[in-house]
Amino acid sequence: MARDVWFETVAIAQERAKKRLPKSAYSSLISASEKGLTVSDNVAAFSELGFAPHVVGAPANREMATTVMGQEISMPVMISPTGVQAVDPDGEVAVARAAAARGTAMGLSSFASKPMEEVIAANPKTFFQIYWLGGRDAIAERVERARAAGAVGMIATTDWSFSHGRDWGSPTIPEKMDLKTMVKMMPEALTRPGWFLRWAKTLRPPTLRVPNQAGRGEAGPPFFQAYGEWMGTPPPTWEDIAWLRELWGGPFMLKGVMRVDDAKRAVDCGVSAISVSNHGGNNLDGTPAAIRALPAIAEAVGDQIEVLLDGGIRRGSDVVKAVALGARAVMIGRAYLWGLGAAGQPGVENVLDILRGGIDSALMGLGRASVHDLTPSDILIPAGFSRALGVPAADAG
Numbered sequence: 001m002a003r004d005v006w007f008e009t010v011a012i013a014q015e016r017a018k019k020r021l022p023k024s025a026y027s028s029l030i031s032a033s034e035k036g037l038t039v040s041d042n043v044a045a046f047s048e049l050g051f052a053p054h055v056v057g058a059p060a061n062r063e064m065a066t067t068v069m070g071q072e073i074s075m076p077v078m079i080s081p082t083g084v085q086a087v088d089p090d091g092e093v094a095v096a097r098a099a100a101a102r103g104t105a106m107g108l109s110s111f112a113s114k115p116m117e118e119v120i121a122a123n124p125k126t127f128f129q130i131y132w133l134g135g136r137d138a139i140a141e142r143v144e145r146a147r148a149a150g151a152v153g154m155i156a157t158t159d160w161s162f163s164h165g166r167d168w169g170s171p172t173i174p175e176k177m178d179l180k181t182m183v184k185m186m187p188e189a190l191t192r193p194g195w196f197l198r199w200a201k202t203l204r205p206p207t208l209r210v211p212n213q214a215g216r217g218e219a220g221p222p223f224f225q226a227y228g229e230w231m232g233t234p235p236p237t238w239e240d241i242a243w244l245r246e247l248w249g250g251p252f253m254l255k256g257v258m259r260v261d262d263a264k265r266a267v268d269c270g271v272s273a274i275s276v277s278n279h280g281g282n283n284l285d286g287t288p289a290a291i292r293a294l295p296a297i298a299e300a301v302g303d304q305i306e307v308l309l310d311g312g313i314r315r316g317s318d319v320v321k322a323v324a325l326g327a328r329a330v331m332i333g334r335a336y337l338w339g340l341g342a343a344g345q346p347g348v349e350n351v352l353d354i355l356r357g358g359i360d361s362a363l364m365g366l367g368r369a370s371v372h373d374l375t376p377s378d379i380l381i382p383a384g385f386s387r388a389l390g391v392p393a394a395d396a397g
């Protein structure tokens with residue numbers, strides 16, 4: 001990557017994305033529910049955890065490769081599904097290419113701006129993320145489309161609440177990019193000429209439709225129409241989750257688990273994996289950081305299913321903390337979205353390289369030759385850090 005666009009940390013990627021993207025596009029990448037208590041805690045909690053480094057005997061080589069739901073990945077980091085990556089003309093395809101170039105897997109959102117067939121062609125290690133939207137028949141059609149497209153696993157997300165009352169305002173995603181909308185948005189776009197030119201060169205305006213909510217080859221409904229359908233669909237029961245897992249029949253993750261009792265129900269449903277997650281602070285504000293809930297959940301079900309974590313990962317050292325506390329791997333959201341906003345595909349590769357470098361330094365400092373050797377003893381966990389949700393009060397940490 002050219003020296004002038006290369007960045008050294010995720011925080012710098014965020015600054016670059018802020019400078020490069022129109023205000024409304026950038027705000028959609030940072031906003032979260034209500035006051036933002038949860039999104040802030042997701043990040044702050046990692047700063048409360050310390051390391052217990054060794055002084056001599058660091059291993060000459062450090063091993064980072066692992067597997068998630070049967071897919072080999074080069075480090076314990078993969079792409080978390082996020083909707084409408086239209087901050088860049090290549091969107092999810094750029095992210096999938098970057099993930100493939102760095103040897104990791106892609107979670108592809110149901111609300112993505114690119115069709116699943118194009119994304120899977122760019123990265124065969126793609127898990128399709130599904131929302132419970134439209135009832136069993138409509139869901140079964142999407143499952144079959146994902147199977148035909150070659151998705152290697154399914155991620156079910158049930159914990160999204162697009163809350164109103166966001167102190168930073170809700171993102172504006174227009175119904176369609178017609179002339180009237182373009183004229184309205186022009187002043188904002190013109191303050192970001194680099195971004196504007198990149199889109200202008202493609203001769204097509206940002207896609208605000210969600211093609212994976214329709215049949216193959218169809219444009220799909222506008223984002224907010226699909227969102228309305230999701231709001232109008234009765235939320236799934238545990239029986240629905242077991243049905244979906246059975247219908248898919250392959251590797252299956254339930255994303256958004258924050259409680260030990262829910263993790264156990266997920267095991268009973270036959271899932272292969274869960275992600276301990278609060279949707280990056282986009283669900284119920286006041287939910288603690290995902291990393292605080294991880295130790296109790298990993299302890300309860302980590303020997304039966306794969307336990308991942310997402311929420312607040314900004315550095316390689318955060319990845320190492322999560323793995324030491326029981327995660328098999330982490331999924332990243334805003335970190336790669338900022339890379340994408342800052343510099344497209346190379347920006348996402350840059351973010352993945354930053355995380356890899358950070359994991360390597362942390363392993364070296366801890367004297368660990370492999371991510372598989374990490375244990376809680378590598379981490380300084382302050383008293384009262386963990387939150388064991390969904391366990392009898394006497395057992396809660």
Ligand SMILES: Cc1cc2nc3c(=O)[nH]c(=O)nc-3n(C[C@H](O)[C@H](O)[C@H](O)COP(=O)(O)O)c2cc1C
Pocket residue numbers: 028029030042080081082083109110111112129157255277278279280281282310311312313331332333334335
């Ligand atoms: C802009 C944005 C869009 C998202 N869209 C989805 C989505 O469509 N499906 C989903 O399962 N999670 C979605 N998420 C949640 C992410 O997958 C992930 O849980 C979260 O971003 C992790 O927190 P982090 O951003 O601090 O890494 C979204 C998150 C953001 C920030």
